[in-house]
Amino acid sequence: xxDMEEVLERQExxxxxxxxxxxxxxxxxxxxxxxxxxxxxxxxxxxQARHGSxxxxxxxxxxHRHSREQKFTAVIRMxxxxxxxxxxxxxxxxxxxxxxxxxxxxxxxxxTLYTRDYLRRPTPRDLQRLLQKAESRGFPGxxxxxDCMHWxxxxxxxxxxxxxxxxxxxxxxxxxxxxxxxxxxxHAFFGVAGSQNDLNVLGQSPVFNDVLRGEAPNIxxxxxxxxxxxxxxxxxGIYPRWTTFVKTIPHPRSHKENFFARYQEGYRKDVESxxxxxxxxxxxxxxxxxLPVLVAxxxxxxxxxxxxxxxxxxPPQPE
Numbered sequence: 357x358x359d360m361e362e363v364l365e366r367q368e369x370x371x372x373x374x375x376x377x378x379x380x381x382x383x384x385x386x387x388x389x390x391x392x393x394x395x396x397x398x399x400x401x402x403x404q405a406r407h408g409s410x411x412x413x414x415x416x417x418x419x420h421r422h423s424r425e426q427k428f429t430a431v432i433r434m435x436x437x438x439x440x441x442x443x444x445x446x447x448x449x450x451x452x453x454x455x456x457x458x459x460x461x462x463x464x465x466x467x468t469l470y471t472r473d474y475l476r477r478p479t480p481r482d483l484q485r486l487l488q489k490a491e492s493r494g495f496p497g498x499x500x501x502x503d504c505m506h507w508x509x510x511x512x513x514x515x516x517x518x519x520x521x522x523x524x525x526x527x528x529x530x531x532x533x534x535x536x537x538x539x540x541x542x543h544a545f546f547g548v549a550g551s552q553n554d555l556n557v558l559g560q561s562p563v564f565n566d567v568l569r570g571e572a573p574n575i576x577x578x579x580x581x582x583x584x585x586x587x588x589x590x591x592x593g594i595y596p597r598w599t600t601f602v603k604t605i606p607h608p609r610s611h612k613e614n615f616f617a618r619y620q621e622g623y624r625k626d627v628e629s630x631x632x633x634x635x636x637x638x639x640x641x642x643x644x645x646x647l648p649v650l651v652a653x654x655x656x657x658x659x660x661x662x663x664x665x666x667x668x669x670x671p672p673q674p675e
């Protein structure tokens with residue numbers, strides 16, 4: 357009997373090792389495919405530039421004569437200080453179109469490189485870690501806390517101030533995020549105008565897309581002799597009364613209600629702690645006043661990824 361158990365354990369270890377090697381091989385293949393795709397795109401761009409020169413069309417000399425250091429300096433200055441393309445033009449001696457193209461390429465590269473690490477969906481191992489911590493806190497089945505924040509936009513263009521002005525008269529852009537107990541954020545939806553509220557943002561957010569597609573993870577837990585199979589988020593009072601949101605008790609009376617409200621409001625601060633740590637600064641970077649409208653979506657996607665990769669906590673390593 358002992359020999360049989362040993363054989364079964366050895367087979368299980370071998371199976372896990374094969375699965376680990378297969379996953380590592382797939383990751384290496386994906387990275388190789390991405391590198392090949394980038395190389396092919398660069399070769400195609402170079403080929404088009406040569407083809408244009410042969411046909412007598414003048415290539416964009418301004419785009420290719422600048423060094424990488426110049427382009428990075430222009431991009432970082434725009435992101436850090438909210439400078440317009442015209443201001444960078446005078447400092448870096450680059451044309452406006454070249455500055456904007458460098459900015460878009462930089463943001464695309466940030467989104468490609470860091471999204472899968474800093475804003476990736478939780479793996480089964482991550483979910484197990486989150487659920488264990490939530491259960492030790494007294495909230496079995498909780499997978500995070502959700503909230504929105506208004507990020508002040510001091511360089512908002514005049515034409516957009518009506519849409520982006522909030523009820524306090526400030527110009528802002530809304531960020532919706534889901535954070536765990538260690539302020540690791542695996543969902544960020546950014547770019548909604550500041551004149552809207554959390555419910556409007558929720559209606560546009562993709563946070564429940566996997567639930568609608570039937571791809572949500574199966575989370576089973578028991579509360580008061582009732583079995584539930586759907587995880588939930590801690591939220592404030594503006595969110596709807598859905599099974600996926602657990603809100604505080606507005607006016608607790610009994611000791612039990614006070615106890616629940618105090619712990620719910622305390623653990624809900626996880627996402628607010630993330631806002632304070634990573635986004636406690638004015639919004640000059642994401643869309644400076646000199647940018648055209650078409651550039652704003654690219655910056656809206658790359659902004660949270662860039663700031664989270666620099667200032668945020670190190671995310672848990674994927675399996």
